[in-house]
Amino acid sequence: MMPDDRMSRAGGSPLPAHDCGKDAMFFNTALYLVFFFGVFTLYWLLPWARARVYLLVGASFYFYYSWSAQLAFLVTATTVMDYLLARAMDSTHKQRLRKLLLLASIFVNVGILCYFKYMNFFLDSLNEAFGGVKTMMQETGPDGKVHIVGQVLNGLNGFFGSMGMEPSFVLREIIVPFGISFYTFEAISYTVDVYSRKIKAERNLPNFMLFILFFPHLVSGPIVRGSDFLPQTHRKKRWDWLRMQLGVQIFLIGFFKKVIADRMGLFQTPVFDNPESYGTGATWLAVFAFAMRIYCDFSGYTDMAIGSAHMLGYKLKQNFFMPYLSKNVGEFWRRWHISLSTWIRDYLFIPLGGSRGGKWFVARNLMITMTIGGLWHGASWNFIIWGVLHGAMLVTHRFFRDFVVVRPRLDGALQTWLGTAFRMSLTFFCVMMCWTFFHKGTLSDTMTMFEHMFTATISTRPMDLPNRSLWYLFAVIVVAHWVGSSPAAKRLYWRTPAPVLGMANAALLTIGLVLMPETDNAFIYFDF
Amino acid sequence: MSKPSSLRRRQRRARQSFISLAVSLIVLHLGLLIACEYVPRLRDPLFGDKQHLFAMRCENVSNPTVVLMIGSSRTGMGFHGLHIEKVLQPELQRPLIAFNFGVPAAGPMTHLIYLRRLLKEGQRPDLLFVEVLPSMFVEQKEGPLERNWFAADRFRGYEFAMVSRYGLDAAKYAPDWWRTFWNPWFGLRFQLLARIAPGWVPWKVRYDWGRGADAAGWSTAMTPTVTRESYLRGLTQATAEYQPILQDLHIGGHAVQALHDIIAIARDEGIPIRLVLMPEGTDFRRMYLPHVQARIDVFLKDLGVEVIDARRWLNDDQFTDGHHMLRSGAERFSEQLGREVILPFFKKSR
Numbered sequence: 001m002m003p004d005d006r007m008s009r010a011g012g013s014p015l016p017a018h019d020c021g022k023d024a025m026f027f028n029t030a031l032y033l034v035f036f037f038g039v040f041t042l043y044w045l046l047p048w049a050r051a052r053v054y055l056l057v058g059a060s061f062y063f064y065y066s067w068s069a070q071l072a073f074l075v076t077a078t079t080v081m082d083y084l085l086a087r088a089m090d091s092t093h094k095q096r097l098r099k100l101l102l103l104a105s106i107f108v109n110v111g112i113l114c115y116f117k118y119m120n121f122f123l124d125s126l127n128e129a130f131g132g133v134k135t136m137m138q139e140t141g142p143d144g145k146v147h148i149v150g151q152v153l154n155g156l157n158g159f160f161g162s163m164g165m166e167p168s169f170v171l172r173e174i175i176v177p178f179g180i181s182f183y184t185f186e187a188i189s190y191t192v193d194v195y196s197r198k199i200k201a202e203r204n205l206p207n208f209m210l211f212i213l214f215f216p217h218l219v220s221g222p223i224v225r226g227s228d229f230l231p232q233t234h235r236k237k238r239w240d241w242l243r244m245q246l247g248v249q250i251f252l253i254g255f256f257k258k259v260i261a262d263r264m265g266l267f268q269t270p271v272f273d274n275p276e277s278y279g280t281g282a283t284w285l286a287v288f289a290f291a292m293r294i295y296c297d298f299s300g301y302t303d304m305a306i307g308s309a310h311m312l313g314y315k316l317k318q319n320f321f322m323p324y325l326s327k328n329v330g331e332f333w334r335r336w337h338i339s340l341s342t343w344i345r346d347y348l349f350i351p352l353g354g355s356r357g358g359k360w361f362v363a364r365n366l367m368i369t370m371t372i373g374g375l376w377h378g379a380s381w382n383f384i385i386w387g388v389l390h391g392a393m394l395v396t397h398r399f400f401r402d403f404v405v406v407r408p409r410l411d412g413a414l415q416t417w418l419g420t421a422f423r424m425s426l427t428f429f430c431v432m433m434c435w436t437f438f439h440k441g442t443l444s445d446t447m448t449m450f451e452h453m454f455t456a457t458i459s460t461r462p463m464d465l466p467n468r469s470l471w472y473l474f475a476v477i478v479v480a481h482w483v484g485s486s487p488a489a490k491r492l493y494w495r496t497p498a499p500v501l502g503m504a505n506a507a508l509l510t511i512g513l514v515l516m517p518e519t520d521n522a523f524i525y526f527d528f
Numbered sequence: 529m530s531k532p533s534s535l536r537r538r539q540r541r542a543r544q545s546f547i548s549l550a551v552s553l554i555v556l557h558l559g560l561l562i563a564c565e566y567v568p569r570l571r572d573p574l575f576g577d578k579q580h581l582f583a584m585r586c587e588n589v590s591n592p593t594v595v596l597m598i599g600s601s602r603t604g605m606g607f608h609g610l611h612i613e614k615v616l617q618p619e620l621q622r623p624l625i626a627f628n629f630g631v632p633a634a635g636p637m638t639h640l641i642y643l644r645r646l647l648k649e650g651q652r653p654d655l656l657f658v659e660v661l662p663s664m665f666v667e668q669k670e671g672p673l674e675r676n677w678f679a680a681d682r683f684r685g686y687e688f689a690m691v692s693r694y695g696l697d698a699a700k701y702a703p704d705w706w707r708t709f710w711n712p713w714f715g716l717r718f719q720l721l722a723r724i725a726p727g728w729v730p731w732k733v734r735y736d737w738g739r740g741a742d743a744a745g746w747s748t749a750m751t752p753t754v755t756r757e758s759y760l761r762g763l764t765q766a767t768a769e770y771q772p773i774l775q776d777l778h779i780g781g782h783a784v785q786a787l788h789d790i791i792a793i794a795r796d797e798g799i800p801i802r803l804v805l806m807p808e809g810t811d812f813r814r815m816y817l818p819h820v821q822a823r824i825d826v827f828l829k830d831l832g833v834e835v836i837d838a839r840r841w842l843n844d845d846q847f848t849d850g851h852h853m854l855r856s857g858a859e860r861f862s863e864q865l866g867r868e869v870i871l872p873f874f875k876k877s878r
Contacts (some may be wrong), residue, residue, distance in 0.1 A: 030711065242535075246540035248549065266730065471727045498541045502548020510556055513714040514721055518733050 003222060021216040025066055025302040028258045028516075037307060043312055049236050053206050058314065063215035066177075071177040074112075079212045081108060082187045083205055086194045090201035105191040105376050113184045121379030125226035167242070179219030181376055183212050185343055192227040199227050214314065216305040217232065220298070222319040222339035229314070245312030252508050254303025257296040259512040260473050264293035266517055267470050270463065272439050275448040278415060279459035281450040289470060290439070291432040295324065298337070322481050324431075327423040329393040332431060338387035341460075344373050362398065367391040375440070382446060393430055423490055537620070552869060560712045563685075568645070572682040573719050574631045575642055577738030578745050582627050584652060585743060591759055594652075595870055597630065597767040598639045599659025602806040604630030604737070606853040607657070608862040609744025615867045619875060626866075627653075628662040628745035632737055635664040635674030636786035637691050641683065643790055647797060653685065656794055656801045657865075658787075660826050660835070662816075663773045665787070667780035671695040673773065678706040679716050682735070695782030697765035748855055749848045762849025774815045779827045791833055800877075802869065803828065803835045807861050836869055 025032040039059045046052050065072040082105055085522045087103045190211070193199045202208040211229045212218075271278045271286030278286070279428040319338050327333035333341045345354075352365045367388070374387015403522050404411045435444050451457075483489040496504075560570070580822030588594065597607040609626035628643060639658060666673050672695050679702035680688055688705050692698035697865055722736040724731045736831030741747045751758070794801040800870075803827075817826070828835045841864055846848070846857030853861060 030707075239543035241539045241546065245545055248546070263728075464730045465729045469725070498544035499548040501541075502545040502550075503552045505545070505549045506552030506556060509553065510713050513711070514717045515728070516714065516717060518718070518730065 025063060025256070027301060027308070028255055035059075035264070036311075040311060044239055050206075053233060054235065055208055057206050058363075059212070060213040060218060064218060067178055068175070071175070072174065073089070075177060075183060075213065076209070078187065079113060079183075079209055081105070082191060082212070083202065084210075086191050086201040089191070089194050089205070101189055102195040104396040106188055108189050109184045113180055116180055118375075118379045125381075132347050179221075182223055183205060183218065183221050184219045185340075185347075185376075186225075187213055189223070189343060189347060189503070193226055202226070202230050204233075214309070216308040216314075217316055218310075220301050220305070221337075222302055222316050224306065224316060224339070228317060235395045243310055243313065248308045249307070249505065250303050251307025251504055252512075254300045254305075256306060256508055256512045257303060258299030258392065259475065259515050261293045261295075261297035261300055262517050263469065263473055263515060264289040264296065266465055267467070268293055268464065270461075272445070273439055274461070275441070275445050275452065277459065277461040278452065278463075279457040280452055280455070282459050282463055283449050283457075285450070285463075285467060285470070287318060287432060287436050287453065291324075291435050292474060293436060294438065295320075296477070304503075322484060323407050324428050325424060325485070326427050327420060328427055329390065329397050332427055333390075334393070340376070344369050344376075348372060359398065359402070363395040366394045366398070369395060380440075381423045381443050382437045382439065382441070385443075386434055389434045389437070393434075406487070537581045551553060555681075557712060560716070561709070564708075564712065564716070569723070570719060571684070571716060572748055573723065573735040574634075574738055575645065577736065578627075578629055578631070578741065579646070579649070579651070581738070581741060581743060582629070582646075583649075585625050585627060586651065587755070589625055592625045593620070593626065593654050595624070595626040595655045595657070596653035596661070597626075597628055597657035598806070599630045599804070599867060600634050600635075600661055600663065600664075600807070601630060601632040602851055602853070603628060603659045603804075604632065604741075604745075604747045604808055604812075605749050605863075606630070606858050606861050607745045608855075608858040610742060610746065611859050611862045612870065613744070615863050616871055619871060626744060626862075626870070628741070628747075630659070632744070633674070633678075635661065635672065636783045636790065637672060637674050637678075637694050638697070640694075640786045640790050640793075641687050641691065643793060644687075647793070650867075653799060655870065656799050657804050657836075658790060658801060660787070660803045660805055660828070662779070662805075663677040663770055665777075665779045665781070666773050667778045667785045672781060672783040672786070681708045683717075693782075694697035694786050698708065711765065721766075729823060734768060746858065748858075749852060752849065752855060754845075754848050754854065759844075759849065760845070761863065762852075764848075766812060766849045766851055767815065770812075771815050775817065776819060777820045777823060779823055784827070787831070791831065800873065801833055803831065803833050803863075805837045805839050805850070805855065806848075807857065809838045809842070809844040809847045809850035812842070812847075813839060836865070840864065 003417045024033055027406050039055065043052055043055055046055060061072055061076065064075060085101045085105045089098050091096060097515055179269035190199075194201045207230060211224065211226060214224075214229070217224055256391065267289035271282055275283065302319040306316045306318070317339060321335040321338065323332050349365055349369045352368060353361060354365060355362050357365075368391075370391030371384060371387045373385045374385070374390070377383045377386070404414065414423060426445070436449055439446075494502075548873065566569040568579055569698060582596075586594065595609075595612070596765050599607070607626070607628040609628050612626040616626075628794045630644075631638065631642070634642075643656075664673050675696055675792070678689055678691075678701065679694065681704050683691065685705070688698075688701070704715070713720070718733040719728055722734045726734065726739075727738055738745070739748065754762070791801060838861060840862055842853065842857045844855050846860065848854055
């Protein structure tokens, strides 16, 4: 198989935007706007509700197809399979058969996820455990050029060879379908809900396909539930100016967040790519910039997805609620990537026993849940450690909470504004430190960064930009959080004359366009 | 069932704000496009900043004699107009303006466009110097070497169409240019942002080089002095950039045509023109092998214009990297150019 530069590769290594397809439609590109405008116009011109659903299914398929034709068919095929399995599950009362169908659905979905996302990671880790080295395999293609087609795991070969076996383990350049983690979770939640009779199986195939393939949420969520989305596919959509305005507003906010994220990347990327070249100050700054970037990037994407969906008459659930204002890690996970945290709560943590048990039992469940949550983000040790650290922080918080409950004076002190500020700062600091693991680099890069953060090191390479712009943008984030949480700001919004509001939106868009940096950055969460 | 009045009011408000957004965007878009036509600094600050300075100088001096030098960053850091004016003014006994129009990475195509723009604005010099950077005239099938630094967004539509005739792959650069038309706030964002907040723009996409120039367009080197180490570092970088081209330089192609056209325009306009080979350090000059040097000599001779070969005018310690001058180098080069070329020219023409 030829390495396809359109997609992110197995091993969870996110690729920059230019490695994606030429026609890749990131929400912050002109190509997406053209695509969306076309779909939007046609959608609202069509007088038939069914035709609108067909249009959205077709557009969503094209959206994915523009990245990879083969994988668009794969996603479609698994969607049809889930539809049929759920229908079969719904039509029978035989519990064993229902269970079998559920397991088949989970097996295929998780199997595909594991194959594409985790197989190379698993083989690579196994090989490293046996001390092997990778050797590139090359072959001459029809174009006469030499291509790398895979990597032989000499370590495993040597290990098995010593036992008289001659295996041929090869790491292939597997292409990870964009958003596979998202739509796999959506499909699993749907079949589980049908199995547990929380919802009825969708009878209409296009509606079901729209639920999984709907382009605003297809590649990076929010992870939608059948119970939320499927009823919307049956409702007749009417043009609504209020909804359009809301959609545009949310989309613009998301776009501006993405711009901030990309600008934060100017401070973060050089350091994360070459940690050995940067000293203590630059590394701290980069880690801080990354915390800002990942929030603005992912919540920006989500806002653009929610805005796009609104303009087409669909409502997606809120995925972020000012997570950096959380006062503890538990609260952070109720505010950060809400659709994922509720998913793993409902389909992993609770089935494991949840909080119904002793504190060590709950701690075990939290650790398992968060470790799998970490692995969900990417196939690398960095993400696993990130998940383990969050699990450990959640456990610590639970223990500390139990400790504080019986100490009213300490509890009272923590509830004061100073105590609250301390808790917020500590939570942010812990989350920020964990983000250091949350990147495509190696574990040794992360360790180098920690070493540089906690020992006085001098940079051997200057930063491209002075720090000032980072702090200005941070101030913008702080003000936006204040505005977002202030009832007075909401009142002001509703009192602002419509023309002024329109002009403010135009100004926001224009400022965002001017501030966009040179690099064409993909959304970070496209890789998960 | 009719909608409640508050809902109707909200719907109306939403529609109005939507219309206002669309109208505002159109106004902003058209406003910038129109402004770009009248304020060159918006689209091409590298040109616009210098043109503004040039116009200011010409306005403040009555009936001046104008010497203009067009070139690359070598010219930008080397042609010290104010120093030339100080040295020559007493002897010329009439107002003199010596202006530096050196712009980083500019080659014959850019020189040609800049000359056309200046003439269109009525900014006509009495003596024109044009830098000849031999590597820019390398014949390559991909097009003129200048393509490597060519930024389509800096040029107007007809200018872009014009440079396309000089071997530039127009299809490659056209999307960049059209972006400045369909989405000018995005397409021209580095130009705009570098003007408002230069610290927000990485060096490689800064277009505000001309802002640091003195009143005569001269820009000093980043460092006032260089150590042996930093000189060698700069020289190593320069060698890496130039040697692959200079080791077997074949002169030809569209860049040569552009230079011919510059000469033709100057002749048509009656502007005396001189070509200048800018000073280079000993180590830099070693990159010109004898057979390459012979080709350059033939090329320059065939142009039929007086060429000032200033390559050996300075010592090595007057460069930052073997070809960009320090202040001391710029002063010496400019003084020698003034005394040996400019002064005799004007004395003769008087």
